[in-house]
Amino acid sequence: MQFEYSVEGGDFTHAGYASSQVKKVLKQLNVDPKLIKRVVVCLYEAEVNVVAHAYSGKIFTDISTDRIYMKLEDKGPGIPDIQQAMQMGYSTASPEVREMGFGAGMGLPNIQNNADEFNISSVVNEGTVVEIVVYLNQLKN
Amino acid sequence: MKLKEVARIIEGNVLCGEDKLDQEVEFAFSSDLMSDVLTIQTDGMVLITGLANVQAIRTAEMSDIQCVVVVRNKTVTPEMVALAEESGIVLVECKSSMFKTSGLLFQNGLKPIF
Numbered sequence A: 001m002q003f004e005y006s007v008e009g010g011d012f013t014h015a016g017y018a019s020s021q022v023k024k025v026l027k028q029l030n031v032d033p034k035l036i037k038r039v040v041v042c043l044y045e046a047e048v049n050v051v052a053h054a055y056s057g058k059i060f061t062d063i064s065t066d067r068i069y070m071k072l073e074d075k076g077p078g079i080p081d082i083q084q085a086m087q088m089g090y091s092t093a094s095p096e097v098r099e100m101g102f103g104a105g106m107g108l109p110n111i112q113n114n115a116d117e118f119n120i121s122s123v124v125n126e127g128t129v130v131e132i133v134v135y136l137n138q139l140k141n
Numbered sequence B: 001m002k003l004k005e006v007a008r009i010i011e012g013n014v015l016c017g018e019d020k021l022d023q024e025v026e027f028a029f030s031s032d033l034m035s036d037v038l039t040i041q042t043d044g045m046v047l048i049t050g051l052a053n054v055q056a057i058r059t060a061e062m063s064d065i066q067c068v069v070v071v072r073n074k075t076v077t078p079e080m081v082a083l084a085e086e087s088g089i090v091l092v093e094c095k096s097s098m099f100k101t102s103g104l105l106f107q108n109g110l111k112p113i114f
Helices: A017-028 A033-053 A093-101 A107-114 B001-009 B054-062 B076-089 B098-107
Strands: A004-009 A056-061 A067-075 A117-123 A128-136 B014-016 B027-030 B047-050 B068-072 B090-095
Touching: A004 A017, A004 A033, A017 A033, A017 A056, A017 A067, A017 A128, A017 B054, A033 A056, A033 A067, A033 A107, A033 A128, A033 B054, A033 B076, A093 B027, A107 A117, A107 A128, A117 B098, B001 B098, B014 B076, B047 B054, B054 B068, B054 B076, B076 B090
Parallel strands: B027 B047, B047 B068, B068 B090
Antiparallel strands: A004 A056, A056 A067, A067 A128, A117 A128, B014 B090
């Protein structure tokens, strides 16, 4: 089952729409609520990152019986130093983003904590690609 | 504690989800930082926040939070109410500070997460 969503940079009113839609689908499929929470927390954090940092982005999700695959591809400034961006507390978010309750440098580490597989690659002045996999048939400790 | 008790103790005004006031909650978490809220694994929880925007409700939706209490007499927007209704979240506004609201609920038996 595949879905695709568009995300606008800076559009905080609609940030989370894609994550919300994916949550509804997973609920209908009777997926364990703890797994749903891990999936949508990953996706929502990543979606907020696109809204907060990029100009525009696409979210692609593929749900199968054993796993959910999510890919977020954005056009934006990119991340010069991914290792630094992965550090807890490091953030380049604007004051506007912080006013929305984000930008504390916790999103990427939180995605890593909730995901079974997590990949991030970026090209400066082009954009960032985030890939997240959560397995549906096993519980993470 | 039932959600209707939560609303009564803090003298809150229930904005949506009146049909869910018999739901039980055991924990509460107070924060204006949604990034912190998103790291919490606990269910059966009330979020006490001064952040009056749709992302507070979205965060509650993703984190399976049953009830959001907006403190400090902040103006709750119609978009927040609509999203809370759609997501099945009980939304309560109250005039007290975050400290007082948290204190009252703690005193009456709601537990902290850590």
